[in-house]
Structures are given as structure tokens and as C-alpha cells.
Amino acid sequence: xxxxxxxxxxxxxxxxxxxxxxxxYTLTYASPYPPAHPFSQADIAWMKHVETASHGxxxxxxxxxxxxxxxxxSMVEIRHGLADIGLITPIYARGGAHMLRVQSGFYSGVQTIxxxxxxxxxxxARFPExxxxxxxxxxxxxxxxxxxxxxxxxxxxxxxxDLKGLRLRAQSDxxxxxRALGADPVNMPMGEVYSALAKGVIDGVVAPADTIxxxxxxxxxxxxxxxxxxxxxxPARAMSDAAWRRLPPDLQQLVAASKTVWEAALDDQILKAxxxxxxxxxxxxxxxxxxxxxxxxxxDALYNRFALDQARRLADFxxxxxxxxxxxxxxxxxxxxxxxxxxxxxxx
Numbered sequence: 001x002x003x004x005x006x007x008x009x010x011x012x013x014x015x016x017x018x019x020x021x022x023x024x025y026t027l028t029y030a031s032p033y034p035p036a037h038p039f040s041q042a043d044i045a046w047m048k049h050v051e052t053a054s055h056g057x058x059x060x061x062x063x064x065x066x067x068x069x070x071x072x073x074s075m076v077e078i079r080h081g082l083a084d085i086g087l088i089t090p091i092y093a094r095g096g097a098h099m100l101r102v103q104s105g106f107y108s109g110v111q112t113i114x115x116x117x118x119x120x121x122x123x124x125a126r127f128p129e130x131x132x133x134x135x136x137x138x139x140x141x142x143x144x145x146x147x148x149x150x151x152x153x154x155x156x157x158x159x160x161x162d163l164k165g166l167r168l169r170a171q172s173d174x175x176x177x178x179r180a181l182g183a184d185p186v187n188m189p190m191g192e193v194y195s196a197l198a199k200g201v202i203d204g205v206v207a208p209a210d211t212i213x214x215x216x217x218x219x220x221x222x223x224x225x226x227x228x229x230x231x232x233x234x235p236a237r238a239m240s241d242a243a244w245r246r247l248p249p250d251l252q253q254l255v256a257a258s259k260t261v262w263e264a265a266l267d268d269q270i271l272k273a274x275x276x277x278x279x280x281x282x283x284x285x286x287x288x289x290x291x292x293x294x295x296x297x298x299x300d301a302l303y304n305r306f307a308l309d310q311a312r313r314l315a316d317f318x319x320x321x322x323x324x325x326x327x328x329x330x331x332x333x334x335x336x337x338x339x340x341x342x343x344x345x346x347x348x
Contacts, residue, residue: 023059025247030068030083032191038214038273039087040064042265049261053254071189079136084243090234091171092189098317099129100234105173105307106328107232108300113267115336116144120233122331122339127324134235138244140255141262143236145208146274148229151217152204153197156287157225160295169193170206174229176306197221210273213280224281225289227299237262
């Protein structure tokens, strides 16, 4: 009996231990991706960091695989509280994110994911239009990415001429250049691409090599051409303003300071995923192809020309895109190491 009492008392003490206290703030997190996806692995690493750094005051309840969020309405859904924090995709937004979507095509010549994020942060600090499109959201992480190529079902792309007639899913910044080369580009959320490839609705997808494995595209597509699409960064994880205001100032500061942790975790997972995708392709029937250097140079010139056109077309929405384009190119030419010290935060 004494032994049982001792065990019961020990269990009671353990239950009352500070480590077992319920969190003061339980935040919901939502993503359209499953928990094993590289993006989600970075998300989990960030959540663990915040839980530890807050000494258990913050806990998370994640919802994966699109249980709460869609790809094209995620910004609106977070604003309205479907989840406290979530993966947002302004590049797929149906409206209200014109600058955020188009600016991702202004990064021609950028070399690394870290540089993509640096350039985005500098642009967002200088041009108020970025913040206006993010009203009601607190950005917790900016995401860059591996440089996309073209993954096709049955027709290999060995030159720019081979793009002619192909129906390709592509991000908005690549649509004009693909159309000029004779392709038939369409824009759709990445979560719909596997099914579209399997059914033959599209002939291929503009996507990085990591998707060969991470999104199981090797099952429905068999040729990957390393056409180097320049790409930029965009705000990719955000918290609703209502959830932000529920946190006390010290925890707001902790969450804000964890931005670099989340971005580093994303960078690490994205690079690992690219290597895994390339390695996976070798043993799963995906042919890896390279374009002639002259074709790549022609493609780069077309890409930048159409990026400037898209920047100018932002005037249709009352936005000044051309200064953003030129500033992005200036930052990249300078090595994208840091924002200028004199940056004023006011759009020209």
C-alpha cells in the first residue's frame, strides 16, 4: 500500500510539473500540404522552436493536407480566422495581390534562395504597396525556392522549339514568355497538377526538380528539362491580425524574431528536396535534359522583357510596378547582400 501511495504521489507531482502545464496560447496552423512534405517539415521545425523558446507558453494545433486552407483563397481565409497561422500563396490569389504575384517575376539573375528572400524584404520595406496587399496579416516567413524547369508527360523538351504546342501549368510570371515561344500556359494551384497530368489535361508543368519526388510527379511525367526559370520570393507564412493581437507583446516579439528560423528551415528543406528529386529521377524513369546555352540565353532575355511588360501593366490596377522591377534588378546586380541603409520605406 505504501508503495502504491508513493507511486501515486509521484504521478501527481509529475502532473503538476511546470513542463506539464497547458499552454497559455494554442494557435492553429493550416497548410494545403501533408505533414511529410518538405514545406511542412520546415513548418514543424518552426513550431517546435517557438514552443521551446516560449517555454511552453505557445502550443500549436496543425491541420494538414488542405483540411482548412485552399491554395487560391488562403490569404482571405487566414484574415477571417479559419486558422490563426497558415501557408499563404499570393502567387495564386484570385484578386487583391497583384503586386505580390507579379513581383515574383522581377528576379532575373538572382543566384540563391537567401538572395531571393533578401531582395523581397528590401522591396517590401521600400514599397508600401506590398503592405497594403497584406493588410490584416502579419508575415512570419518569406519563401524563395529552387529554380523551376519543365517536367513533361511524354514529349521531351530538348530545345525552346519543343515547347511549341505544349499545354503547361506555369506560374503567372512565366506565362507571357511561354506563350511567345508557342506553348499554351495555364495557371492552377500546384495541388491540382498531379491529377491534371494523370488525366492528360496538361502536357507538363513548370516546377522545380524536387516535385519529381515530393509531389510524386515521377508517376505521371517522364522528362525534366532544366530550363532555368528565374524566380523570386513571396510572403508564404502569415498570422491573422486578430490572432496576433491575442498575444502579449513579449510573445509577439518572440514570434516576429523567429522569422529567420522559419526561413532557414525552409531553405534547408527546399535544397534537400531538390537533391532528393534529382536522385529519385535517376531510378524512376525520369529523363533529365539540358537546354543548349544559346537557348537559355534567349529564354533569359525574353523572360526579363516580359517581366518589365508585366510591371508596366500593373498600372491597370493603379500600381507602379516599373520602379519595383528596376529596384529588384538593381539589388540583384549589387549582390543582394543587404537593403540600402538609406532605404526610406516610401515608394517613389
